[in-house]
Amino acid sequence: MRDETEGLKNWLIILSLTFIAIGVIVFLGLWQLDVVPVEHFNNSSKILTTKEFIELKRQGISSVVEALKIVATTFGGAAILFNVFYAAKRAKAMDDSAIAANKSADAALDNAKAALKNAEAAQDKQITERFTKAIELLGSANISIRLGGIYALERIAKDSKKDHWTIMEVLTAFVRENAPLKEEEIQQEKLPKIPTDIQAALTVIGQRDVDKDPEYQGLNLQYTNLDGADLRDANLQGANLRDANLQGAYLSEANLQEADLSQANLQGPDLSQANLQEADLSQANLQEANLIDANLQGANLFEANLQGANLFEANLQGVFLCRANLQGANLFGANLQGANLFGANLQGANLFRANLQGANLSEAENLELKQIETAFGDSATVLPDDVERPAHWTQAGGETNAIAPI
DSSP: OHHHHHHHHHHHHHHHHHHHHHHHHHHHHHHHSOOOOGGGGGGTTSOOOHHHHHHHHHHHHHHHHHHHHHHHHHHHHHHHHHHHHHHHHHHHHHHHHHHHHHHHHHHHHHHHHHHHHHHHHHHHHHHHHHHHHHHHHHTOSSHHHHHHHHHHHHHHHHHOHHHHHHHHHHHHHHHHHHSBOOHHHHTSSSOOOOOHHHHHHHHHHHTSOGGGSOTTOOOBOTTBBOTTOBOTTOBOTTOBOTTOBOTTOBOTTOBOTTOBOTTOBOSSOBOTTOBOTTOBOTTOBOTTOBOTTOBOTTOBOTTOBOTTOBOTTOBOTTOBOTTOBOTTOBOTTOBOTTOBOTTOBOTTOBOTTOBOTTOBOTTOBTOOHHHHTTSBOOTTOBOOTTSOOOTTSOOTTSOOOOOOOO
């Protein structure tokens, strides 16, 4: 393209110089010629004076100059057309270059896509090889090698979103297979503590990126022995822990929202500030469990054993505690608003400043007036037939006054 531009520029310079040279030569030639107007031939015998001759010569030259102007205009028009032709040719060449450039760009993009696809395929192959190797490590008899396999799977779960949930299922299966709740161990007063590799697997599970979990999928850890497991701040939302042994486990600030803990052994674990909202704890053993400031709102505690449990300022709003054993439980400042305590055993339970507004305590066992005199209640609180409503509570149709005396 640059060579064509330079050629056009040189051609225009040559054409201009040629035109100027031709003009000069023609002018000089005309001055030497006897150019006489046609009308003079009608009177050619007349002798011309010098002045007349010069005038006639000037007139003739003027006529020829006018003719040359027409020729020059023609040359100029031709030059313009020639220039337009080259300009059009140049524009077409530029369009062709642009089209070629676009094709090159498309080809480069296709190559980039192919390269990316090849890179992804290579990465998938590498991850598959790493995954296979990690699974082999899990089957080793050496605990150190098993730990290496667990941490290798954790790394793969972070690197590959599509393999994340598969790895979580592998790890939960590893826990179920290697820490099952055996019948002969259930009969013992003290179950064996979980080994180091099981704890490592639980830590990885509890600290996983939950945003990568598929919808409507839950962790399966049912019938496992997790005695003394460290699950502090673990995210076990929606997990299946049915019949699991969590005796003495550390579950403070753990997220167990909507988890299935039915018939689970939670005797003596630390569940302080744990989120048990909407969890199923029916028939679970929570004897002497630490539930300080835990959120049990909407949880199902049907026939749960909460004997001696510490529920200090726990949120039990709307909880189903029908026939639950709360014997000796500490419910100081607990929110039991709207809770269902039908037939619950409240013998010796501490209800000081507990919120019993709208709670159902009908047929509650071993409930005494002195227990609820320092609690908050209202006209919607249902009491057993043999328990008198405290005087400071709101009477039906009366003025609200649910403040417990100190």
